[in-house]
Amino acid sequence: MSPFLFGCQFMLVNLLNYSISITSQIKRVVSMSGQLFFSIITPVYNGEKFLNENAQSWLKQTYPNFEVIYVDDGSSDNSRNLIEEIVKCDQRFKLVCQDHVGIAQAIKRGIQEAGSNYIVFMDQDDIAMPWRLEKTAEAFANGAELIMGDYEIIDEFGKPTGRIVSFPSFITSENLLLEQFKRTYFLGSAMAFKYKGDFEFHVDSGGATDYDISLKMLLRDYQFVYIPDILIRYRVHNRNTSANYSKQKQDVKTIFSQYEHQELFQHLLQKGFNPFEVSLSLGICYLFQNNLDVASPYLQKAMLLIDQSDRRTYQECMFYNSVLYFLLDAYDKSFELLHDLVKKGYNNPSIFNNIGVMLVYFDQIAKAKDWFNQARDLNKQYSDVAHNLKLLNDNHVDYRDYKFTTRLLREVLTHIQIK
Template sequence: MKISVIVPVYNSEKYIKKCIESIINQSYRDIEIVFINDGSTDGSLNIIQKYKKLDNRIKVINQSNSGVSAARNNGIKNSIGDYITFVDSDDYIDSKMIDKCAESLKNTDLLISGFTYEFKDKNEDKTYESSFICNSKEFVQNYFMESFEKLLLYGPYNKLYKRTIINKYDIKFDEDYSICEDAMFVFDYLLKCEKISGITENFYYYVQHDQSLISKYNSNAFDATWKLYNKIIKFLNANNSEIKNINIVNYSYEHRFLGCMDSVYRKSNLTIREKYSILKIYTLEDRFQKLLIKCKEKSIKHWLIKFLLEKKKIYLFHLLCLLKYRNTK
């Protein structure tokens, strides 16, 4: 069984050597390694080409800078493995990752393992409490909430995907977004799965650094978050989820939307007038107001925020945000 490892690359010369070596040194040998160079302007491509001369399993595809979603889609198109996994070029994997994951597949449609957030001064592991193999409805009933709360479903990494499902349903990364697009892919795929397995081990190291997108303002964050939220709810409804699961997702996404609003005030270079305009547009939307009504707040701080937005006291909330972030961008 051949496994395709797809690696999108853009200006990763500081990290990519460790990434490449972690893949070529896998104990599972029947792999192809597909690097999609997304118009890098640093030495990333030169480093990849040097390793390509040493390992004939490496394939290199160049494209003009089009974003990580386009790169991953290009990798899917130009790979041939029975199963596919993704590794980001600034991350790395344990040498036994593919071997252990392939061993646990047992012809399931999706395998999910744990992963590790790697920070400069600490690590944070995200793992299942117990291994499992089940159908989609059993997954939603017994394992979805653990997966959701531990963020095991949000990235395309730490998983093996069956190529036949991706091809049959034309599942792709949404190239219109540079945020939430990875989780959208996962939930599009989950919706088509019949059999899912999870293992307790964590083999993937998700390296956190200052250039992370999470630290930046993204102008389409609201729209992307809504799109992802709808995909999650669609998956739960398709598998007869209990209402408690949907309530927890609603509560989580109310806070995610508040986080999007935070980023407008804290991370953007927009004018005060532009910030207020964005706040009005998104908080007065009917879909956001309905979400507010569904959620019960547990702290005084968030109860106050919810009260102001639900009562449409938008300008007062705007003033509080300006006050809170007056010394930040």
């Protein structure tokens, strides 16, 4: 007997009749009260281990007007059969099958099959909180077109890790577009949006499809609303698409191949952002893609326009210019910028780690270890500094093997890095 059928037998004594009765009422509810109807899109690839919990979380919703579209992307495990059994339990669940062509194509197919333009995303291994759709409906009713909420991190076995990820306090609807060029603040599983059909999905965006979608919506002035509540439990494990950072960087590079950076610069200026903000954001964006020819002039321009009174953007500008110099093998200049940040009281662990790496390059091993230890004290889950301390303790002499962090560390780390 499959895990889900066992779950069905456990629940359906009281739940199946309830689910069917709710389903039969959906059309009447929509026509009589005008309540929104949601299409939930979930790409599936070899996800049989998690599908039972995923489906059960939708059955527990306090808001009944939805369909769940599972797009099986050519799974080789029992996922397809399990979804077929889920569909038999509740007709709000649907199965769409395709050959294995990737997550972006699966999302696109799901939206094509959707019965609503109010779209909710969730990955196969994540769990919706019971109030997710109800709170999402409230936000849409108040004018939202693009929605993001908080999420709780669980491990592979569903155990809470004690970590909750929220939008940073400095992010507002006014600056979100610019900040989105520096790094994405959208997790696909916690997203919802009203799709107007005014852009195309990039079919090769892979694990960064949520970035592609959110950036296009923000560029088109979709009304963003943040829900300060936990909407999902987000499962972190080595098989997360977004855990593979090297692949994710390539996906982001693919996304930005759609844009001319000069046109982006002018477009952002026309939206009212100042030249420093735009230069810094685009510089960081293209630096992350390792496109130094584009990143360098933007970061250098930002240095000329820098506002020292804004500590957050000052730290970003100095740090990412130090990364640029490091990648250009200008180690003295990179170290100088990092040291300036320390003198001004900045204590991000990425800064301390990178000073340590520079000291290794300068053959000042004892000092390097002290800086690595300070970085570890600030963030004990910091993988780069753990790697560097191990090399030092093993008396490893090849400085090229030490990890120079190219991004300011976020307060909450959500992924295990895959080499």
